[in-house]
Amino acid sequence: MKTSDLVKLDNPKHFEQTSLQYQRRFGVIAGYLPKDIIHIGKWLSDLVEHSYKEKETAGANYTLAPSILEMKAMLTHNKELESQVNKMIEEGLLIHKKYEPDVKYGIKSLDDLFVAMNYILHNAPKFQPEVSHSAFPMSGLFVYMMATPSGWIVFKNQAFNDSLRNILQAWCDFLDSPETLSVVTTQPDGWLSPASVIANNLNEFVTEETKIKDPVHWGFKSFNDYFHRQIILLCRPLDGPDNDAVIVSANDGTIYRVARNVKLSDNFETKSQNYSLKNMLGGSPYTDMFKGGDVLQTFLSGHDYHRWRAPITGEIVEARVINGYMFSELPVEGWDPTAGTYSQGYEANVNTRGLIIIKHDDPKIGLVAVMPIGITEISSIKIEVGVGDHVKKGEELGTFSYGGSSLCLIFQKGAIKQFTVVNPAPDVNSNNGPYVRVRAQVAIANTSSKINTHLTT
Incomplete structure (x- = not known):
């Protein structure tokens, strides 16, 4: 990574540009963070204030959650990483103070970070349509830090990621509990x-x-039960139920990118965010079979349907979760107030993600990979099918716990005759693409049957 790729925190123009960028681009993303950059600071200050009031009220009875204590112990024994995390916090505070100069509460130390995370772990987010609240508290907690030089190092550190994953799992477990019905x-x-x-x-x-x-x-039985709620299928009819040539979307979302002739290995840490199949497929024995194939990536916002369904009919030949990064974003994208959605192509290569590969009976369609990708706290991926299972097009494969994310469909070379969704222009960032509904046609496949090659309208 070049030094020139990193945010210049001492450059006043950086803050002006990020503020304008935020106002111009964030309104298209539903459910992530406040639409005005100033209100992120206000929300974060409120979070820290509430967390310390809770600590003061508890007094001698106050304890940090076991997963947070584990992170604290890990950092205590890894002084180099602890120093880097402290530096990340300092750099994040510079950005916070720029937009909220008189901030009384903020993440100013490791203790602040631990106390704030501890508060999040046992408080389900409330529905707050006002701009002063974030429905994704972990993203709001880290959004400034993610945009710093030290943040780009820390969030790619394996020990820190492993520790953070345990904290997120503890929070996910809490969101599965009946206690969280207080906000449903x-x-x-x-x-x-x-x-x-x-x-x-x-x-x-x-x-x-x-x-x-x-x-x-x-x-509903819990907050997570609400967030991965089941759709009324009449609202998502299946296109081409008897036509193998019709490939359907695995999820609700907006088109991020359609990429053709994807390479086995490519540089994904550039502005173009190329797809690198060897990285995406995480050592799958089927990787080489996708060389030169196609990728369709879509973004799910916070209000979208959070389950994914089969794009084709066939046999499951691989089904697993690939652990990876959660809060890492691409440095060349600069400040990302959405906490990661500008880096979706990059995240398809490195983030925690699911991998479900389906083998169609028709060799011209062959293998299709379904890859749900976790972004920030939305890294809890539950696969509900296993190797050897046979699924029909449109049937459920699994769920995200809590919120929006991203998903890739990966096809073998020559499988797709034509994509029937619009590929956004290269300068359309993140989530401005056309909307697609789950179980709706997104592509026409080449098939062995002559009667199944027509376009479906």
């Missing part, structure tokens, strides 16, 4: 409130009969 209600700050029904299209997920049976929680 019809109250104004609940995820079932009238405002949330509109913002999150809940009428596509919850029937009137369910509301009548359970008027308080609408049948």
Whole structure:
């Protein structure tokens, strides 16, 4: 990495550019962080203030969660990494202070970081449509740090990633608990409130009969149960159910990129964020078979359907989770107030991700890889199928726990005759592409059957 690629924290123009960039580009991303950069600082200050008030109230009974204590011990025994994390915090605070010069509360030390994470671990996020609140607290906690030279080093450190993964898993376990139903209600700050029904299209997920049976929680069992809620399939009809040539989307989302003739190995740490199959597929024995193939990547925002479905019919020949980075973003993208979504191509190569490879009976279609990718705290990937299972097109494969992320479909060379979705222009960053619904046609495949090669409209 070149020094010129790193953020110049002492350059006033950097802050002006990032503020303008934020205002111009963030409005397209639903559910991540406040739309005004100033309000991230306000939200983070409030988080730190609440976490310390909680600590003061608990007094001698205050304890850090076991996963946080493990991180603390790990850093205590790794002085070089501890120093780097402290430097990351200092650099992040510089950005925070630029946009909130009189900040009273902020992440100013490791203790602040531990106390804030501890608060997040046992508090489910409330529905807050106001710009002063983030529905993704871990992203809000780290967003300034991710944009620093030291942050780009720390978030690629294996020991730090392993420790952070344990913390995120503890939080995911909490979000699976019935205790989190306190925010899954019809109250104004609940995820079932009238405002949330509109913002999150809940009428596509919850029937009137369910509301009548359970008027308080609408049948949901936890916060995560709400976030990976099941769609009403009538709202997502399956295209081409009897036509093998019709390839369907594995998820709701917006088109990030369509890439053709993808290389086995390529430089993915450049502005172009190339796909490198050897990195993406994480040592899969099928990697070489995808050489020269195609990738379709889509972005899921916080309000999208969080389950993924089979794009083709076939047999599962590989199904596993590949552990990787969670909060790393590409330095050449500069300041990313969305906490990682500008780096989706890069993240497809290095982040924690699932890998499900489906073998179609038709050799012209061959293997199709479904790769759900975790971004920041959305790194809990649950695969619900196994090797040897046979799935039909449109059937469920697994879920993300909590929030939006990204997903790649990877095809073998020659399998796709034509993509039927628009590829965004190169200068359209992150999430401005056209919307696609799960189980809707995204491509036409070459097939052995002459009657199945027509386009479906």
